Amino acid sequence: MVRTMTGAQMVLKALADQGVEHIFGYPGGAVLPIYDEIFQQDEIQHILVRHEQGAVHAAEGYARSTGKVGCVLVTSGPGATNAVTGLTDALMDSIPLVCITGQVPTHLIGNDAFQECDTVGITRPCTKHNYLVKDIADLARVLHEAFYVAKAGRPGPVVVDIPKDVQFTPGEYVGPSNVRHKTYRPQVTGDQEAIRAAVDLIGGAKKPLFYTGGGVINSGPAASQLLREFVRLTGCPITSTLMGLGAYPAADKQWLGMLGMHGTYEANWAMHDCDVMICVGARFDDRITGRLDAFSPGSTKIHIDIDPSSINKNVHVDIPIIGDCGHVLEELVRVWKARAPQVDKAAHTAWWKQIDKWRGVDCLKYSGKDDVIMPQLAIQRLYEHSKDKDVYITTEVGQHQMWAAQYFRFEDPNRWMTSGGLGTMGYGLPAAVGVQMAHRDSLVIDIAGEASVLMTMQEMSTAVQYDLPIKIFILNNQYMGMVRQWQELLHGKRYSHSYTEALPDFVKLAEAYQCVGIRAEKPDELDDAIKEMIAVDKPVIFDCVVDQHANCFPMIPSGEAHNNMLLGEGVSDESISEAVSEEGKVLV
């Protein structure tokens, strides 16, 4: 069925046909025809942000918490350049987005026209793919392709740049079912032989370990279920990256906590000592591996990933399986059940005994204080008060992000939104806006740092406009704490520009935004204040004044090996010496 309509109408029609319900955006000259169409329909709700970076992060939060493609609409020139940080963030964390940008009319392209920029040129390296649509005849196809490319294979952001004249031109609309991409067909099912080999290898392992990542979340909730089934079938311990939290329940006894630079003692030691590593949807990022030549030196490695370029990029693996985590896990479960390998029970028992010793170090222990709130305590209390609720957590970037990952416990996928790959300060607040837009009745909390949150604070105004009762829980240490920590440990305590001299009064700021401001300064105020925050049905900025000098431990200084962790003050030397085996002692 062909229908004639203008380019701008086509945009709305294509979005509706793709099942889009919400689009985050900001108007401007080059997208006015599209905004005019938005005005004249009510199928798709437009959420007006306060900065285009906010629109992209909101769409990321929306996408990550729903599994749908997030949608963004911005104008040419500064609208597009403001979106670049968000697009890069989405690329690094494999978040499916479609971002429509307005462009100056075709005949002005290349003339340095007002608000012209080379959007496809600028966004080429920070998108999975991008298009400049110069001909109305291509528009509908390109829009549908954009959705396909954004979510197929390893997801990512796609930009569609539409010159203003094309938005006015009438053309023929084609529906999504008539569009099939010429070339792009990622492999989703894993190679059977490799799957069998993996089952045999895991079956024969003495010290196996699962290492999972954001790919499991991206694959959809079924993948997390299959992961749980497979991990329980095999009886192996499991750790995950920052991006993978929630795929496996934190309450489960096989869960070791997160690994990597600020991962747990048990997860990192298990990674170092394991003999078979099963990597599912993770990419051996440098925050995970630390020193490459000392990374899990004795293990045979299985790597399941939908992106062939992730295989053997940083670390050589023995059994690569290219495919979608969900599909491959399903096959692994099936083949495991069929082959019913006899695992070495004695070896497993010994492995778990060793793991329990590492757990005994209690690496997340910290020394509390009576008169100041420790940031770790704040997260623990926040967790206690929200764990029985339908809760979604976003974060900014810094120490608070790592403490959130360590002390908040995630039982389900899609509940944890954080900027992992790019580490974008200012991600969490707009991401919370996006999450809350998709889950109106849920409790959405941005665990924030006072420095990060100022980068996109203006989106509070968006939250107020759309009645989104997001909770901004600021661990206020007055420092760019993570920067201060590195300066303390690696730059002779020269705290160059990491202290913020003039912070706003966050409670008054909340009031200025017409939302609720709450402050807690002493440990004994904390519980009531958190309860109050949760009870308020409005956006809240919570100024949690915390210890200014707390550091985030454990820490593997970058460039170091996993058995070279720095531990916090709360951890006793005795517990460490008990946990390290004789061979281990030689190493440290």
Next chain:
Amino acid sequence: MNAPLPSTHYPAATGAQSAESHTLSVLVDNEPGVLARVIGLFSGRGYNIDSLTVSETEHQSHLSRITIVTTGTPMVIEQIKSQLDRLVPIHDVTDLTVAGNPLERELALIKVVGKGEKRVEALRLAEAFRAQVIDASTEHFVFEITGRLNKIEQFVTLMQPLGLVEVSRTGIAAIGRGQEAM
């Protein structure tokens, strides 16, 4: 336990593998920006381009063939191939070097200016190398030469003392041996 802090917090470079030269043939949609994607990938990720040629080879289907000669460790070469393959408008990436000793040819246009002995010597060498004279006056020649990289390099070197003033080269076009096609 808490070992002394490293003097640097930057991870050490990965162990040395030796670099190899590979010739890749990449089939792409001939659409705007596709070459920029390929080149951007190489510059953005720090890969080498030793030679690059591109032209539409299948007009009906608007396909272009890009031939890239690159050097890298085996791990890097594998990365380059899978990174290329991941670009959306790319149809196919073939490593001709892995398939075995591909046929590689380059064309060069070489301008030599001179008189007397040198001019005669230039012409004599051109004949020996089977270079064609495609433009001439009493004081110059333009030679067209096709062949393997070495042959062209050698010819250019020989022309240097004989009045070489300008060289234009196409870069390498390559194809696999035998009846098998890409």
